[in-house]
Amino acid sequence: MDQHDTVVSMLGITKQFPGVIALDDVTLHVQAGELLAICGENGAGKSTLMKILSGVYLPDEGELWVRGVPVRFKTTRDAEAAGIAIIHQELNLVEDLSVSANIFLGRELRTSLGFLNERQMIQRSQELLDSLECRISPLSRTGGLRIGDQQLVEIAKALSLDASIVVMDEPTSALTESESRRLERVIGRLRSQGVTIIYISHKMDEVFRLADRIAVLRDGRMVRTENRSAASPQQVTGWMVGRDISNAHAYTPRIPGERVLEVHNLFVPWPGHARGYRLSGVSLNVCRGEVLGIAGLMGAGRTELLETIFGAGPQKWSGEILLRGRSVHFTHPQEACDAGIAMVCEDRKRLGVFPNLTVGSNVSLCTLSRAVRGGLVRRRIEEAMVAQSIRDTGVKTSGLSSNILGLSGGNQQKCIVSRWLLTQPEVLLLDDPTRGIDVGAKAELYALINTLCRRGMAVLVTSSELPELLSLSDRIVVLSEGRVTAEFNRNEASEQRIMEAATLGAFNRTGHELPN
Numbered sequence: 001m002d003q004h005d006t007v008v009s010m011l012g013i014t015k016q017f018p019g020v021i022a023l024d025d026v027t028l029h030v031q032a033g034e035l036l037a038i039c040g041e042n043g044a045g046k047s048t049l050m051k052i053l054s055g056v057y058l059p060d061e062g063e064l065w066v067r068g069v070p071v072r073f074k075t076t077r078d079a080e081a082a083g084i085a086i087i088h089q090e091l092n093l094v095e096d097l098s099v100s101a102n103i104f105l106g107r108e109l110r111t112s113l114g115f116l117n118e119r120q121m122i123q124r125s126q127e128l129l130d131s132l133e134c135r136i137s138p139l140s141r142t143g144g145l146r147i148g149d150q151q152l153v154e155i156a157k158a159l160s161l162d163a164s165i166v167v168m169d170e171p172t173s174a175l176t177e178s179e180s181r182r183l184e185r186v187i188g189r190l191r192s193q194g195v196t197i198i199y200i201s202h203k204m205d206e207v208f209r210l211a212d213r214i215a216v217l218r219d220g221r222m223v224r225t226e227n228r229s230a231a232s233p234q235q236v237t238g239w240m241v242g243r244d245i246s247n248a249h250a251y252t253p254r255i256p257g258e259r260v261l262e263v264h265n266l267f268v269p270w271p272g273h274a275r276g277y278r279l280s281g282v283s284l285n286v287c288r289g290e291v292l293g294i295a296g297l298m299g300a301g302r303t304e305l306l307e308t309i310f311g312a313g314p315q316k317w318s319g320e321i322l323l324r325g326r327s328v329h330f331t332h333p334q335e336a337c338d339a340g341i342a343m344v345c346e347d348r349k350r351l352g353v354f355p356n357l358t359v360g361s362n363v364s365l366c367t368l369s370r371a372v373r374g375g376l377v378r379r380r381i382e383e384a385m386v387a388q389s390i391r392d393t394g395v396k397t398s399g400l401s402s403n404i405l406g407l408s409g410g411n412q413q414k415c416i417v418s419r420w421l422l423t424q425p426e427v428l429l430l431d432d433p434t435r436g437i438d439v440g441a442k443a444e445l446y447a448l449i450n451t452l453c454r455r456g457m458a459v460l461v462t463s464s465e466l467p468e469l470l471s472l473s474d475r476i477v478v479l480s481e482g483r484v485t486a487e488f489n490r491n492e493a494s495e496q497r498i499m500e501a502a503t504l505g506a507f508n509r510t511g512h513e514l515p516n
Helices: 044-052 076-081 099-103 118-131 146-160 177-194 203-212 233-243 303-309 333-339 346-353 359-364 378-392 407-422 439-454 466-472 495-502
Strands: 006-017 020-031 035-039 061-066 069-071 084-087 165-169 194-200 213-218 222-229 259-269 277-287 291-295 318-323 327-328 341-344 427-431 458-462 475-480 484-489
Touching: 020 044, 020 194, 020 213, 035 044, 035 203, 035 233, 044 084, 044 165, 044 194, 076 084, 076 407, 084 146, 084 233, 099 118, 099 146, 099 346, 118 146, 146 177, 177 407, 194 203, 203 233, 203 378, 213 233, 222 458, 233 439, 259 303, 259 333, 259 458, 259 466, 259 484, 277 303, 277 458, 291 303, 291 466, 291 495, 303 341, 303 427, 303 458, 327 484, 333 341, 341 475, 346 407, 359 378, 359 407, 378 407, 407 439, 439 458, 439 466, 466 495, 484 495
Parallel strands: 020 222, 035 194, 035 213, 084 165, 165 194, 291 458, 291 475, 341 427, 427 458
Antiparallel strands: 006 020, 006 061, 061 069, 213 222, 259 277, 259 318, 318 327, 475 484
């Protein structure tokens, strides 16, 4: 087949869900051996289109052709048999199984006698993880891994299919910069082998570094497809959102107030690990009306720091946490919430969303008591309370009674933010809050954070994207292997200086070993 032959054609694809037209007469052509990037806001229809290609959904209307042959995939097995693999944005792993068992789930390798060939599955899994330059053990329990490591397992699972067409739906959303670079090297190797890649991403630097062509969806319709060389990041984001967002998160100086949260010499043990600690000697503070950014590579302790402050850490800790000048030691998130602290967690699927509840119930979960009158929940009060909160955060939904899983990942995240803002916190902890959120939704979240700060809220935010931290933060604290290695004011911070501090390990910025 010639390099310029069309390997996938999706013609007039339409897909509806209750109350929502997810795709409206979408046509897309993919050339053999190319990397086609698909961009669009959350809810634009990107993931739905790829789920149709990979057999998760059947289209209501339209045709699908693969290598010049009309096909109708009723299951993912049908798509896999046609050489199509998908790496989903939302992880589909069984937490209680090992890494190798997840990679070969449903396709287990067997001996000539029909028994499970665990040795071969472990060996093959190790080879796949090595190709990703990943240090995860194939024997590790998947549920015990951090979300970034789970994302790498999902990628290894897709690569195990030896597919000729690979769909990657936000594959770097939970990866650090170094892990993303590793994945790009894997993509380069796949392309050298003739693999066609369809790549969904909100990160314009990735798109313009990797793509041959760029397709843009907006509100379920195909806006346009351009060669990368014929477009710019500003043009693509404009096509995505249909409006100019270039100044949407322009920084304007803020004047911090009094200190509201202080952490002194925080130590969190790590039993059984060679390092012995998740956090060691961490000290920081944040003031009212200030955004404090927490930077660091995966494993640096960013999530552990926020979980410990919020009373959600798995280990007992030592040190001191002061809230409004008073020592606190939360042992449960409810205690932190009652004291005026809220946390939007990193892992939306496992820890944030309640899949069996509606949009309204997900948002009102922590403040439902406000709608109780005479021992009964007054739905009118609850709905009014929720409606205002989701308007403030810009949630796109067909109604409060819709199931939360019917929303895009970005809108699910905004529902979680809405939930916690209803608690009226003084301190807001945001753990990688824009993971999987498109540029338009990011701009809305940045504006919301700025508004909250100007009302006097203190915000601690982690992010795997350094430009985001640099854009949002008044100060940035850098963690490396559980220790603070640097702190920068906004005018001192740069990507290079942060990365230097983030890679110091157990050495400080002057090269001297840090004290135990």
